[in-house]
Amino acid sequence: LDGDMTFAETFLFNLTAPIGDGTTKGTYSTQEYVANWHNVLARCWNHENGLHTKKRIATKRHDMVRDFRAILASEFNRVHGFDNTGYTDTWSLSQKLGYTPVPTKARYYHYNPCTISEVFEQAQWIGRRKRKFGVIGKLVALGRSLLPVSLLIGSLKAAQLTQPLYLPFKVIYDLGISMGIISSLTNREAVIKP
Secondary structure, eight states: OOTTEEEOTTHHHHHHHHHHTTSOSEEEEEEEEETTTTSHHHHHHHHHTTOOSSBSSOGGGGGGOOOOSEEOHHHHHHTTSOOOOSTTGGGHHHHHHTSOOEEEEEEEEEOOOOSHHHHHHHHHHHHTSOOTTHHHHHHHHHHHTSHHHHHHHHHHHHHHHTOTTHHHHHHHHHHHHHHHHHHHHHOOSOOOOO
16 A cells, blocks of 8 residues: 555455455456545646546556555565566566456545645656656656646646646646656666655
């Protein structure tokens, strides 16, 4: 579990039942919801990720989930846990194990960043993550997060969503992404979540 999550009483049972009955070695949940949907920046965070409801996992994107929420300790230990790569650190398990987790209906709630400083810090952490195509991928992501692009996309999406605060959100988010990418390109130290 992440520090910014809460869950229903039946969460742990529902999450671990397929492991307990021997059906699988690891699971995740398709029932992840935004806990602080009432906050405009928390909603903007979901919009930034192409999610326009309280759900944090798109119905059509379940095949993309590589984030184990429960796993046999023996499997976790066999591959020496996940790699400390920042935002996508837990994805490294599926790469190392060679399989993805099985979906469950365990319901839980995730708090999206809901202040300007939280948006910036979380985006900076995301920016430092490993990228497909390595340095080239980071440079492409950096180009997409530059101020002119951010202003254009932020303005268009703010109008589309009829959410004026999406524009400043987008600028702060992209600034954090840019700073994280630059940091990762200039500093090879371990990536630790703020």
